[in-house]
Amino acid sequence: MRSFDAHQAQTTLFDALIEARQTYGAKKPILEDQERNPLSYTDLIRAAFALGRKIAGFTKPAERVGVMLPASSAAAVTFFALHAFGRTPAMLNFTAGIRNLKAACELAGVKRVLTSHRFVEQGKLHDLIDALETLTTVTYLEDVRATVGLPDRLFAAAAGAFPKNFRTASRPSDPGVILFTSGSFGAPKGVVLSQANLLANVFQVAAHIPLDPDWVFFNPLPTFHCFGLTAGVLLPIMTGMKAFQYPSPLHIKQIPPLIKDTGASVLLATDTFVNQYARSADHGELSGLRFIVCGAEKVREETHNLIAERFGGVPVLEGYGATEAAPVIAVNKPDDNRRGTVGGLLPGMETRLEPVEGIPGGGKLYVRGPNIMVGYLVPGGAIEAPVDGWHDTGDVVSLSEDNWIKIKGRVKRFAKVGGEMVSLTAAEDLACAVWPDARHAVVSLPDPKKGERLVLVTDRMDADAGPLISHAQSIGAPEIAVPRKIIKVMEIPVLGTGKTDYVALQRIVDAEMRRAA
Structure with a gap:
């Protein structure tokens, strides 16, 4: 190390x-x-x-x-x-x-x-x-x-x-x-x-997780995505590992046998794709991996369990980053993999939490370090640098004493329902717990009585509010975090990286609400 x-x-x-x-x-x-x-x-x-x-x-x-x-x-x-x-x-x-x-x-x-x-x-x-x-x-x-x-x-x-x-x-x-x-x-x-x-982030990751030059990194993520570029190309090449590039993460049936055939040690992907690979793969096709690293979206408990049950306990390491941080900010370790967190802060980084009104037990995360961007491009060719080197992630997090990060949600992914701040991410988690085999997303809409209300969009065709309310009661979650309005779609819109496309999702909800009006 x-x-x-x-x-x-x-x-x-x-x-x-x-x-x-x-x-x-x-x-x-x-x-x-x-x-x-x-x-x-x-x-x-x-x-x-x-x-x-x-x-x-x-x-x-x-x-x-x-x-x-x-x-x-x-x-x-x-x-x-x-x-x-x-x-x-x-x-x-x-x-x-x-x-x-x-x-x-x-x-x-x-x-x-x-x-x-x-x-x-x-x-x-x-x-x-x-x-x-x-x-x-x-x-x-x-x-x-x-x-x-x-x-x-x-x-x-x-x-x-x-x-x-x-x-x-x-x-x-x-x-x-x-x-x-x-x-x-x-x-x-x-x-x-x-x-x-870019190089700082490479060497930060290499200092955080022991890497072996004999390993093969399997990267199906696009290089226009910072995770695909830094972790999928630069990290292996700069640290002596072979970088195996595959042109699309969407080839669900082709990728698992190729992972085995290439002798891949590490797979980079997102929760959505890893879950699909695990369902498609034969037993021996993923079991040779040392670990899987997931970024860009939350790793569901179901994905952890699916990989553990089918592929001999290959660890799924959830990480966290932002393009502005080149991109890795934190990641779990093979020998210290804490489910429900996005891992430990990378060496060389500083954090600052700013309180967010109505959201106790955490704060909005600012990060500073050698991997933080030069700045944003602005029209006309100038670059807008982060103030004093601090990048506002827009995420509300809690930090353990040893700098392990838990994401509570994005600032813009909270709704004020009946005067209470409710995490839309937590509402999505309720749906994932009740229907783990389906995909779900929650958005908020203005409500004249409650301020805002939650809308669940799901590809689960028999979804209704009853099981959500029952599950919330069983785990002690507040009922205001349960979406009562449910819109069913054939497919949840996603970006090329596998993340939920909330812009497209909002359009779907708005159109549905107009039809229902």
């Missing part, structure tokens, strides 16, 4: 890759995807120089270049290719819809987007491309690679042997990536993370 040293992050991403090669061996395979063509450190560095040299020919130094690719070796190579020549990757969320994608490009000043013919064809993303082409130049990696000739290969070979002589110099404080928040509750924000922010 290594200790966290903030000075480890005081380098650049490309130089950290070079240092990892020196530490773990030039020929060590560290990147692979479904094509099953593993790349060593030297392969990755050479590929980054070959591709980066071409990209540099049609972009400017420090330009923000859009990257729209699934989790793959190509995405990782492209990320490092941009860094090798001093460009900034702006990772575009291709599941966010045309309006949000165009807004992201405008906000970040993206004039060039890198993507793949194959990806666009398989994802049926032609409408997205048409929309992007009204704002940007879309360039396909297959077309770029077709222009790589002998001079480029000779350059890449020389650069691979002496990378520090060929890479564009940059500083740890320079931008490492531009990402866009998930938009669970509104329009996505553009987040600028420095190279030092």
Whole structure:
């Protein structure tokens, strides 16, 4: 187990890759995807120089270049290719819809987007491309690679042997990536993370959980999601582990056998996907994992129990983060896994709790540390930095004496019912306890008598308030936390990361209420 040293992050991403090669061996395979063509450190560095040299020919130094690719070796190579020549990757969320994608490009000043013919064809993303082409130049990696000739290969070979002589110099404080928040509750924000922010988070996690360079990290999460980028790509590569990239977490039947076939040690996912993999998998397909790390949404008790019963007690480690924190703030440990918490605060981080009126036993969480963002992009190109380095997470939490975090809910995920503050997350938990096999979400609506009232949206077709009230009474939960209005849908809307899409959900509820009026 290594200790966290903030000075480890005081380098650049490309130089950290070079240092990892020196530490773990030039020929060590560290990147692979479904094509099953593993790349060593030297392969990755050479590929980054070959591709980066071409990209540099049609972009400017420090330009923000859009990257729209699934989790793959190509995405990782492209990320490092941009860094090798001093460009900034702006990772575009291709599941966010045309309006949000165009807004992201405008906000970040993206004039060039890198993507793949194959990806666009398989994802049926032609409408997205048409929309992007009204704002940007879309360039396909297959077309770029077709222009790589002998001079480029000779350059890449020389650069691979002496990378520090060929890479564009940059500083740890320079931008490492531009990402866009998930938009669970509104329009996505553009987040600028420095190279030092990303590397700090890598080394914070490595100091928190012992990692073995012989392990394989299986990452099906998109690299436009900070968890997929930092934990799924940078963490394994910088610490000597192989990063196996899979293009979509939605391939429920294909992923479990591939986890076994790749010898994966760690799976990164969300509760929704892990639950589905566990139901689909044969007994031996997940039992070889050392542990599973879940972020982005609460891990249900049912998921913990399902994995424990079917796969020999593989621990499911719930973590917590935010894009603004590069992203990991806290995570449970394999040997200290406390259900109901999101784990221990990472080393090198400070916290501050501010009281929230009507919510006892916790406070709104502010965090500060070397992984906290440079700031938000604002229209016109400026960056709005966090005040005194503190990031307001918007989450109401409680902290144990040893800095283990329990999430009570988001500030905006509380409703005032009859003068009492009620957690919408707690209301969702009631529904999950009564119908654990279904998916549920709770929103609030204005109510002339009570101030606000709760509405449960569920894919459980026989759901009614009776069992919810009975369960609340049996555990001593207040009845005002029980939704009386229930709307049944075929599917709860989710974002590309697996999180509930509360913006879409609110539209469904509003439309239903208008129909009922």
